Amino acid sequence: MRFRAWGPFALWLVTTAWAQVARPAEVENVRVWSGPEATRVVLDLSAPTDHRVFSLSNPHRIVIDLAKTSARRALALPEPKGYVTAVRTGNRPGGELRVVLDLKEPVQPKSFLLPPNEQYGHRLVIDLEPVRSDAVVRRTTAPAAPPSGRDLVVVIDPGHGGEDPGASGKRGVREKDVVLAIAKRLAAELERQPGIRPVLTRDGDYFVSLNDRREIAHRERADLFVSIHADSYRDPSARGATVYVLSEQGASDEVARRAAARENASDTIGGVSLADKDPVLRHVLLDLSQNAQLSASTVAGERLIDRLGTVTAMRKHQVQRAKFLVLRQPDVPAVLVETAYISNPSQEQALGDANYQAQLARALAAGILDYFQTHAPPDTYFAQNPGARVSMPIQHVISRGETLSKIAERYNVSLRELKRSNSLKSDVIRVGQVLTIPQS
Ligand SMILES: [Zn+2]
Numbered sequence: 114m115r116f117r118a119w120g121p122f123a124l125w126l127v128t129t130a131w132a133q134v135a136r137p138a139e140v141e142n143v144r145v146w147s148g149p150e151a152t153r154v155v156l157d158l159s160a161p162t163d164h165r166v167f168s169l170s171n172p173h174r175i176v177i178d179l180a181k182t183s184a185r186r187a188l189a190l191p192e193p194k195g196y197v198t199a200v201r202t203g204n205r206p207g208g209e210l211r212v213v214l215d216l217k218e219p220v221q222p223k224s225f226l227l228p229p230n231e232q233y234g235h236r237l238v239i240d241l242e243p244v245r246s247d248a249v250v251r252r253t254t255a256p257a258a259p260p261s262g263r264d265l266v267v268v269i270d271p272g273h274g275g276e277d278p279g280a281s282g283k284r285g286v287r288e289k290d291v292v293l294a295i296a297k298r299l300a301a302e303l304e305r306q307p308g309i310r311p312v313l314t315r316d317g318d319y320f321v322s323l324n325d326r327r328e329i330a331h332r333e334r335a336d337l338f339v340s341i342h343a344d345s346y347r348d349p350s351a352r353g354a355t356v357y358v359l360s361e362q363g364a365s366d367e368v369a370r371r372a373a374a375r376e377n378a379s380d381t382i383g384g385v386s387l388a389d390k391d392p393v394l395r396h397v398l399l400d401l402s403q404n405a406q407l408s409a410s411t412v413a414g415e416r417l418i419d420r421l422g423t424v425t426a427m428r429k430h431q432v433q434r435a436k437f438l439v440l441r442q443p444d445v446p447a448v449l450v451e452t453a454y455i456s457n458p459s460q461e462q463a464l465g466d467a468n469y470q471a472q473l474a475r476a477l478a479a480g481i482l483d484y485f486q487t488h489a490p491p492d493t494y495f496a497q498n499p500g501a502r503v504s505m506p507i508q509h510v511i512s513r514g515e516t517l518s519k520i521a522e523r524y525n526v527s528l529r530e531l532k533r534s535n536s537l538k539s540d541v542i543r544v545g546q547v548l549t550i551p552q553s
Pocket residue numbers: 272273279280288341342343376
């Protein structure tokens with residue numbers, strides 16, 4: 114539905130007429146989330162209810178009428194956020210509840226009901242999107258690439274957000290918060306490298322659908338897509354990082370299958386209107402470029418594992434496969450990193466620690482640069498200016514039972530070179546000591 118003009122006192126009916134008879138319901142809570150594009154209002158309901166939504170102007174408002182509904186006593190109304198300057202409620206004849214959203218500017222509303230899931234009960238979601246005129250949507254042509262080559266684009270995708278908290282630890286550390294922190298640090302690390310432009314799929318606490326995440330990668334013509342998550346399992350001793358690529362034909366193992374199922378539930382938990390689901394994406398996978406994309410994704414995953422292995426335990430030292438919907442991008446090499454188990458108390462604590470987040474981000478950045486050493490397209494600044502590459506030497510923290518010769522073997526360097534680059538006179542090392550791994 115498109116709005117062509119905004120006249121005074123204009124009224125648009127977005128949803129008309131009660132659909133069916135509903136049970137009496139109560140609005141238990143109202144939340145407002147704000148993203149860069151849209152504002153989302155969520156009404157928590159004790160039962161699903163029929164509703165209609167319409168817009169009013171002078172001043173701009175969105176009105177939501179709910180059939181046979183009341184507001185919970187002492188219902189706390191949210192602070193102004195995004196397009197919403199105030200939320201008001203009032204009872205109407207016939208047992209209706211009216212919720213009014215006062216607005217900064219006209220918006221295009223979209224509403225849908227969501228069934229209960231593990232985290233929430235019934236919800237009515239109202240997404241407020243900017244009113245687009247064709248002039249705004251039309252793109253200007255991209256500027257010509259500078260003679261020295263274009264930027265490599267890395268789309269960094271912190272999972273979950275807003276309504277969808279992702280996994281949570283016993284101490285209350287939430288996946289959506291830690292993965293955002295790691296993603297922002299990773300973007301900052303990559304910014305240091307000339308010729309790389311990181312793009313975040315979200316930079317705050319709001320929900321982004323899996324489709325919108327893929328859409329961002331496509332729109333930005335990403336050279337690499339890295340989705341960042343934290344794992345969860347009922348056994349609190351489960352630990353370690355895992356790097357995944359897409360598989361349409363089943364998963365590497367049961368853990369991989371479960372991880373994909375959990376991450377794919379994001380749209381159901383966060384809430385996406387059925388109209389937003391893109392049927393086209395199901396078919397593009399037949400594209401012949403998929404094999405090349407998959408092999409590039411696997412190389413990227415291997416480089417990430419090499420670097421992650423220096424700062425964290427790995428659940429698997431090989432790239433794993435499962436059907437992660439967010440990785441369904443036929444034209445972009447794409448990996449998903451489960452950084453650690455948030456369900457493991459010591460890993461939960463580490464994930465919440467700024468130092469550890471920085472270590473993970475640095476390892477991810479180094480792995481991404483390692484990948485581009487061999488996979489940067491020839492038209493990029495990075496490929497054309499090898500002298501401008503920032504070096505990110507591998508730092509290895511020595512753990513119990515390791516020997517110098519084992520470490521040399523692991524990184525495929527000679528023992529002599531390893532000792533020389535760390536100014537070691539003997540083979541004696543201690544637990545916790547940090548070695549710099551020379552790069553061939
Ligand atoms: Zn996740």
